Amino acid sequence: MRISTGIPGLDEMLKGGLIPGRAYLVKGEPGLGKTTMSIHFLMAGVRNGENVLYVTLEEPLDMIKNDMSKFGFDLNDPHFHGIDATPVGKKTHIFEGVHYEEFAESFQKLMRALEERIREKNIRRIAIDPITMIRLTTKDELEYRRQFLELLKIFTKYNVTVLITSSILSSYPDVEDYLTSGVIELRRYGVGGKTIRGIQILKLRGSDFDEEVRPYRFTERGIEVYSSERLYAR
Ligand SMILES: Nc1ncnc2c1ncn2[C@@H]1O[C@H](COP(=O)(O)OP(=O)(O)OP(=O)(O)O)[C@@H](O)[C@H]1O
């Protein structure tokens, strides 16, 4: 069984979608669409009547809510739950029944809050966007690896499907690349003074997948992946 990423072209590249109950990594430089992709993925769950959880660590939730409404995504849907873990997040009421939560950049604290929310709301999909802050605030590499594994264990325990985004900090492969079940990379290419965006699946445990870089674009409906087009048309 596969579940949709909310982006039809990407589902095709994944040979039907994501294998549920696993964690996936979406990597890409700023502005390439990590947040938009996270929301596509969560809203596909909402459309199925699932409860979903979005954890934002850099961009305040109200800004994301506003930006995503331009693509037609309604983050006020009662199935959409948000945790604002941005350092600038003030303790303010945002959504019905959802409040800002302040995380002292502690991974432990975040994990407890996540587990509580998963149990309480029967969360089926989670997006953590991006993990980069946690990475930077965990000084020791081995400690980060241990904590990341602990986080994945919680997701496995509740059988949730998770999308974790990351701005690339170092050379491939990194801790998250090794520990997640799949890795998707967003790339920017400069061609004749224009930017072309490309998406590539780098790994997908337990499945065949399209290994080619495929073009994608932002439209008024969000991200569109052209799974049968080559990046450079001849
Ligand atoms: N209507 C639109 N048409 C074209 N491009 C758009 C449109 N709306 C947003 N974008 C693009 O989407 C980008 C933002 O996407 P998104 O926030 O998902 O990226 P991100 O990878 O999460 O970025 P960051 O690393 O800054 O968080 C903008 O940089 C802009 O280029």
Ligand SMILES: [Mg+2]
């Ligand atoms: Mg973002």
